[in-house]
Structures are given as structure tokens and as C-alpha cells.
Amino acid sequence: MKFVEYSSREALMTGLASHIAQELTAEIAETGSAALAVPGGSTPGPIFDALSQVDLPWEKVSVLLGDERWVPETSERSNTALLRRRLLQNKAARATLLPLYAPADRPEDRLNELSQAIENVLPLSVCVMGMGADMHTVSIFPEADLLAEAFAADAPVLLPMRAPGAPEPRITLTARVLAGSKHRHILITGAEKRAALERAILINDPMKAPICAVLSGATIHWAD
Numbered sequence: 001m002k003f004v005e006y007s008s009r010e011a012l013m014t015g016l017a018s019h020i021a022q023e024l025t026a027e028i029a030e031t032g033s034a035a036l037a038v039p040g041g042s043t044p045g046p047i048f049d050a051l052s053q054v055d056l057p058w059e060k061v062s063v064l065l066g067d068e069r070w071v072p073e074t075s076e077r078s079n080t081a082l083l084r085r086r087l088l089q090n091k092a093a094r095a096t097l098l099p100l101y102a103p104a105d106r107p108e109d110r111l112n113e114l115s116q117a118i119e120n121v122l123p124l125s126v127c128v129m130g131m132g133a134d135m136h137t138v139s140i141f142p143e144a145d146l147l148a149e150a151f152a153a154d155a156p157v158l159l160p161m162r163a164p165g166a167p168e169p170r171i172t173l174t175a176r177v178l179a180g181s182k183h184r185h186i187l188i189t190g191a192e193k194r195a196a197l198e199r200a201i202l203i204n205d206p207m208k209a210p211i212c213a214v215l216s217g218a219t220i221h222w223a224d
């Protein structure tokens with residue numbers, strides 16, 4: 001695990017966007033394609049803005065969310081809408097979005113078809129994850145209903161997830177898919193999340209601090 005502290009959030013966002021672009025470019029040069037998983041939420045927007053302007057072979061890149069709230073794209077809670085609005089624009093408009101949402105009452109109703117499209121691009125090339133102050137990552141929350149299943153060595157690609165801290169049903173990549181990514185980045189800002197990360201490292205138990213499942217070999221990018 002590597003910890004990189006930036007002098008400002010702006011430096012973090014441009015620095016991490018540059019890392020991602022370099023890793024995608026190298027992967028495409030080596031294998032002919034790349035798969036990028038990104039977080040939703042309120043933090044990554046500026047990274048998406050910067051990445052969307054980078055000139056790389058986006059037509060060879062599959063982009064997916066690490067997790068999604070089970071809401072339609074018309075909802076202000078939709079991470080997919082965030083991605084379309086801020087990443088899949090400009091030069092990155094040529095990338096292929098692998099959705100984590102499809103119209104249905106429950107994630108269970110569309111899980112298999114959504115999983116199949118993702119299965120075809122695994123292992124991920126670059127995986128960027130956020131973290132909550134409760135030490136969750138993607139939609140693997142402490143006290144979630146399928147928390148243990150999310151860490152199983154034979155876990156499926158995707159799981160539905162419901163948790164006391166999540167306002168709606170979720171769908172999430174499982175820990176083995178996240179940890180199986182060639183490059184892994186964790187994006188956090190502010191003192192509260194830095195303290196939460198330090199707590200997670202001391203706890204060292206994914207069942208209590210889910211972020212622990214993806215720290216090994218990851219680069220943590222932080223600014224106050």
C-alpha cells in the first residue's frame with residue numbers, strides 16, 4: 001500500500017487523472033484494450049472532467065462503475081448519469097460504458113445480464129475506488145446484508161447490496177474483482193476520511209472496515 005499526499009485537491013484530481021491515463025495507455029499498448037472502473041459519489045467529478053480531455057485510444061476502453069445506486073439515470077442519485085455527464089464526454093465519449101443499472105424494480109432482476117458484460121473485460125486494468133467515513137468502499141458497507149458474500153474468494157462479479165447507511169438498494173463489484181485489478185487507486189479527501197483510513201488499517205478486518213479488502217497493493221491518493 002502506498003500513500004500519496006497532494007498539496008491541494010486540485011493537484012490530487014489532475015495527478016490521479018494523469019496516473020489513470022498513463023496506465024490505460026500502457027495497458028492498451030500491451031494488450032490492445034483496457035477496462036477502467038471508477039467510483040460514484042461527490043468526489044471524483046473533477047477527475048472525470050480532466051480524463052475526458054485526455055487524448056488516448058478511448059475506443060479501446062471499457063468504462064464501468066464500481067457500484068451504483070439502484071435508481072434510473074433520471075435520478076439525481078444516479079452515478080451513471082454522473083459518468084455520462086462528466087467522463088463520457090469530449091475525447092472519452094468514444095469509450096464503451098458497461099452499465100451497472102438497467103430498468104427493473106430490484107438489482108436481482110438484471111444482475112446476470114449486467115454481470116456477463118463485465119465478465120468479458122475482467123481482470124480490470126485500472127480500478128479507482130472511493131471510501132466513506134464509515135470505511136465502506138463501492139457499495140460494500142459495514143452491516144450490509146451480503147457483506148460476507150462480497151469478500152468470498154468465489155464471489156460473483158456483481159452483488160446486490162442493502163445496508164442501513166444506504167438510502168436505496170445498491171449493486172456492487174465484489175472484493176475479488178476490485179482486488180484483481182492490475183492497478184488500484186483509492187481516492188479520499190479531508191481529515192475525516194484520512195482518520196477513517198488510519199482506523200481501518202488498525203482494525204484490519206474487512207467485515208468491520210470493508211476498505212481493508214482492497215488496500216493491499218493499492219495507491220491511496222489524499223488531499224485535505
Ligand SMILES: O=C(O)[C@H](O)[C@@H](O)[C@H](O)[C@H](O)COP(=O)(O)O
Pocket residue numbers: 039040041042043044066067068069079129130131132136137138139
Ligand atoms: O455510490 C457511491 O456513493 C460511491 O460509489 C461510494 O462508494 C463512494 O465512493 C463513497 O461513498 C464516497 O463518496 P463521496 O465521494 O461522495 O464522499
